[in-house]
Every structure is written in C-alpha cells, then in structure tokens.
Amino acid sequence: ARAGTLAAVDLGATSGRVILGRFGGREGLRLHHVARVPNDPVRTPDGLHWNLLELYRQVLAGLAAAERDAPGEIEGVGIDSWAVDYGLLAGGRLLGVPYHYRDERRAAGVERVHARVDAVALYQRNGLQHLPFNTLFQLATEGPLLGLADRMLLVPDLLAHWLTGAEVAERTNASTTGLLDARTGEWDVELAGLLGLPAGILPGLVDPGTTLGPLTGDAAALVGRPLEVGAVGSHDTASAVVAVPATDRDVAYVSCGTWGLVGLELDAPVLADEARRAGFTNEGGVDGRTRFLHNVMGLWLLSESIRTWERDATAAQRSSTLAQLLAEAAHVTTPVAVFDVDDPRFLAPGDMPARIAAWCAEHDQPVPATRGELVRSIVESLAQAFADAVATAAGLAGRRVSTIHVVGGGAQNTLLCQATADRSGLPVVAGPVEATAIGNLLVQARARGLVDGGLEDLRGIVAAAFTPVRYEPRHG
Ligand code: LRH
Numbered sequence: 001a002r003a004g005t006l007a008a009v010d011l012g013a014t015s016g017r018v019i020l021g022r023f024g025g026r027e028g029l030r031l032h033h034v035a036r037v038p039n040d041p042v043r044t045p046d047g048l049h050w051n052l053l054e055l056y057r058q059v060l061a062g063l064a065a066a067e068r069d070a071p072g073e074i075e076g077v078g079i080d081s082w083a084v085d086y087g088l089l090a091g092g093r094l095l096g097v098p099y100h101y102r103d104e105r106r107a108a109g110v111e112r113v114h115a116r117v118d119a120v121a122l123y124q125r126n127g128l129q130h131l132p133f134n135t136l137f138q139l140a141t142e143g144p145l146l147g148l149a150d151r152m153l154l155v156p157d158l159l160a161h162w163l164t165g166a167e168v169a170e171r172t173n174a175s176t177t178g179l180l181d182a183r184t185g186e187w188d189v190e191l192a193g194l195l196g197l198p199a200g201i202l203p204g205l206v207d208p209g210t211t212l213g214p215l216t217g218d219a220a221a222l223v224g225r226p227l228e229v230g231a232v233g234s235h236d237t238a239s240a241v242v243a244v245p246a247t248d249r250d251v252a253y254v255s256c257g258t259w260g261l262v263g264l265e266l267d268a269p270v271l272a273d274e275a276r277r278a279g280f281t282n283e284g285g286v287d288g289r290t291r292f293l294h295n296v297m298g299l300w301l302l303s304e305s306i307r308t309w310e311r312d313a314t315a316a317q318r319s320s321t322l323a324q325l326l327a328e329a330a331h332v333t334t335p336v337a338v339f340d341v342d343d344p345r346f347l348a349p350g351d352m353p354a355r356i357a358a359w360c361a362e363h364d365q366p367v368p369a370t371r372g373e374l375v376r377s378i379v380e381s382l383a384q385a386f387a388d389a390v391a392t393a394a395g396l397a398g399r400r401v402s403t404i405h406v407v408g409g410g411a412q413n414t415l416l417c418q419a420t421a422d423r424s425g426l427p428v429v430a431g432p433v434e435a436t437a438i439g440n441l442l443v444q445a446r447a448r449g450l451v452d453g454g455l456e457d458l459r460g461i462v463a464a465a466f467t468p469v470r471y472e473p474r475h476g
Pocket of ligand 1: 012013081082083084101235236237257258259261295
C-alpha cells in the first residue's frame with residue numbers, strides 16, 4: 001500500500017457528488033467532499049429526460065474544484081451512476097436527449113421485446129429481474145432513432161466518452177441492459193440481433209480497473225490538468241457492494257438510496273425460474289462476482305412525498321426537513337399500514353402521499369392521517385420489504401444470513417435501520433453512507449497499486465476506516 005489521492009464522480013438519480021479519496025496514513029482512507037451535483041430531471045412534451053449536459057457541466061466543475069483542492073495530486077478519476085439509461089450516438093454526435101428510466105412511455109417496449117423472446121426465455125439468457133425500464137425494453141421504444149445510431153453508451157460511459165474520447169461499455173453496468181449473457185458476461189449478440197438492434201451499436205466491454213485515458217481538449221483545459229479516467233464498477237450499486245464492510249460470507253446487503261437493492265454476493269448467477277418469479281436479478285459485480293438482488297422501491301417513496309408536500313406548501317410551510325419528518329414518524333404510536341412498496345404505481349414521479357393513501361384504502365389498511373404517520377408507514381413498509389427480500393435471497397441461493405449490512409444514504413436513517421433489524425430478526429450493521437464513492441475509489445486504488453488484494457481485502461480497508469453503527473433486533 002502507498003499513499004495517493006483519487007477522485008470519484010458518483011451520480012445518483014436524485015443527486016450526485018464529487019469526492020476525493022486520500023489513501024495512506026493511519027485511517028487507510030479518508031474522504032473529502034468536493035462538490036454536490038444536483039440532478040433534476042426535465043419533462044418535455046415527449047417525456048421525462050435527464051439533463052445530461054448540465055450533469056456533464058457539473059462534473060467538469062466538480063473535477064476542476066477537486067484539482068484546486070489537491071493541486072497536482074489526483075492520480076485518477078472514476079465515474080459511476082444509476083444503471084440502465086443511455087445515449088444513442090451517430091458519428092460521435094448524441095441523438096436526442098437521453099430519457100429517464102421513470103418515463104412512463106418507455107414501458108411500451110416490454111410487449112415488443114416479449115413478442116420476440118418471452119419472459120422465461122429472457123431470464124435464462126440475461127438473468128435480470130423484470131423491470132419495465134431495463135435498457136433492452138427502452139431501446140425498443142426508440143423508433144427511427146435506432147436506425148440512425150451507430151453506438152449506444154450507458155450514462156457513465158457516455159460521460160467518460162465526452163471526457164476522454166474512449167468508447168467502451170463497462171461490464172457491471174452493461175449487465176443491467178438485459179443484453180449481456182448472464183453466464184459468460186459477454187454481449188448476447190444473438191439476442192441483440194433478435195431484437196433488431198443495429199450491428200456494432202454495442203461497444204467493446206471493459207472490466208472495472210481498466211484505464212480509459214486522460215481528459216482531452218476542452219475537458220482537460222476546464223479541469224486544469226489531463227487527469228486520467230479509469231473504469232470502476234460504473235453501476236453505482238456494483239461500487240456500493242464493493243464497499244460493504246463485511247469480512248464474512250454470511251451477510252446480506254441493502255444498498256439504500258433512491259432504490260433499496262437487497263441481496264447477496266454470489267460466485268455464479270441463480271437462473272432458476274423460481275428466482276425470476278421472486279423478482280431477483282443477477283447483475284454483474286466487480287471481479288466477476290454476481291450481485292443476486294431484488295430492487296425495492298427505496299427512499300424514492302420518501303423523497304417524492306417530500307417533493308409533493310413542498311410543491312403544495314406555502315413559503316412559510318416549506319420548512320419540514322427530512323430530519324423533522326423522521327422525528328415525527330418516530331413518535332407515531334398508532335399502528336401504521338405496511339403497504340407493498342413494489343407496486344408499480346409508485347414508479348413514476350407524482351403525488352406519492354395520495355398514491356399510498358389509495359393503496360391503503362384499497363387494501364383495508366389504515367390510511368395515514370398525518371405526515372408523521374405516512375413517513376412511518378413508508379419506513380415500516382420498506383423495512384418489511386428489505387427483511388422479506390433478505391429471507392427470499394437466502395432461500396433461493398441456499399445461504400445462511402446472520403447480518404444485514406445497510407450502506408448508502410439509508411444507513412443514516414436510524415428509524416429504517418432499527419425497523420429492518422426488528423422485522424428481519426437480524427442485526428443490522430449500518431454504514432458507510434458513501435459506500436458507492438468508496439467502492440469507486442477502492443477499485444481505482446487497486447488498479448494503480450495504492451492497495452492490493454481481492455474484494456475481501458478491500459472490504460477490510462472499509463471496515464477499518466469507517467466505523468459502522470449496529471442495531472440489534474428488538475423482539476415483541
Ligand atoms: C440505483 C440503481 C439501481 C438500478 C436503478 C435504475 O441507483 O442503479 O441499481 O436498478 O438505479
């Protein structure tokens with residue numbers, strides 16, 4: 001191990017960040033937050049889009065700020081983001097404004113794909129949980145643009161392309177497209193052909209740890225130095241799983257942010273039809289591991305409820321912070337509804353409190369009467385979904401689970417962590433909050449020889465540098 005500084009660009013669906021990681025010294029790794037990157041999607045008449053140019057601008061500004069904070073020190077940059085979304089290019093030019101996976105119209109692709117390959121056969125090939133926004137379904141809605149395109153780049157790969165000129169598909173994120181063979185980790189060219197995708201649209205795959213190249217041209221000038229970009233687990237969840245501070249194997253994880261990604265790390269995919277029916281996915285992890293997990297709706301339910309209340313509030317009312325709402329929720333003593341957080345009605349942006357109330361009324365469950373009750377109902381329902389997914393994952397994979405690790409923003413939510421412990425009957429170990437950025441940094445650090453070893457060694461570094469909080473299950 002040697003000392004050195006790396007930068008992580010971690011873009012979540014609700015906000016992003018640029019973080020410096022300093023390796024070496026007594027703690028092993030220290031984080032320095034450089035910039036927050038707001039990520040506000042924009043709805044135009046043709047649908048819901050990512051503001052990708054603004055994100056790119058913010059990434060450049062964040063890297064420039066990082067370079068000012070640590071002049072001449074940064075050895076490399078890694079980029080990760082939410083999965084599945086992409087841009088189409090022709091002759092190096094972006095075709096159209098990339099869509100947000102929560103755009104309702106993208107689901108129209110599901111029927112088109114299933115007409116050619118049914119859900120059972122698809123699972124045998126790609127091993128993915130059916131989510132209506134998986135890349136292959138979205139591509140089926142592109143219409144004429146697909147005929148013009150000669151490249152598809154997933155969001156982190158597209159940003160890396162703009163920064164460096166490299167045109168690659170990083171493998172962990174590529175595994176969320178539905179076009180990767182779950183057994184081999186290579187593009188399923190036959191499936192791409194069956195779905196009528198233009199030949200050559202899928203770029204060459206690279207593994208996390210691959211060097212992509214230095215910032216070029218204007219990007220280098222704006223940042224101030226031609227920092228070198230390297231591939232990491234560019235699917236944010238893949239990076240988060242790298243930073244789960246577990247040294248034993250009998251653990252489950254919940255990577256909890258906008259989504260709650262709940263499952264196990266395995267050596268090989270589970271493609272049994274039971275796993276498909278249970279909504280389990282086999283995504284590609286760093287070092288060829290399998291992320292066998294279920295997508296739970298996540299803190300989106302909370303952030304979207306808050307967005308609804310803020311939209312409807314007068315200026316004087318617009319003061320309820322997340323912390324206040326959680327404090328109110330903690331004081332609720334009446335029983336609250338435990339609703340099905342995975343109901344598809346909660347996927348698209350909109351009035352979440354009204355949708356939750358409607359679900360409760362339809363299912364003869366208590367309709368939340370106050371904001372505190374609604375927040376409590378969300379927290380308890382998420383915790384129940386996490387506990388159920390852990391038990392199902394263990395059953396399907398034939399593994400014993402003795403601890404649940406919660407990483408990501410949700411690790412700060414004490415009410416949620418305690419409820420997850422209570423409802424699963426297992427201890428919850430919470431933290432680090434910045435697992436995704438840490439996983440991003442660790443994979444770069446290993447590629448550059450700052451640290452070495454397998455994932456277990458990297459996790460040992462996390463466990464030593466970031467003290468987690470433990471929640472014991474309470475009975476009764
Ligand atoms: C979490 C995440 C998740 C995907 C979803 C689209 O940010 O990457 O793993 O399923 O976004």
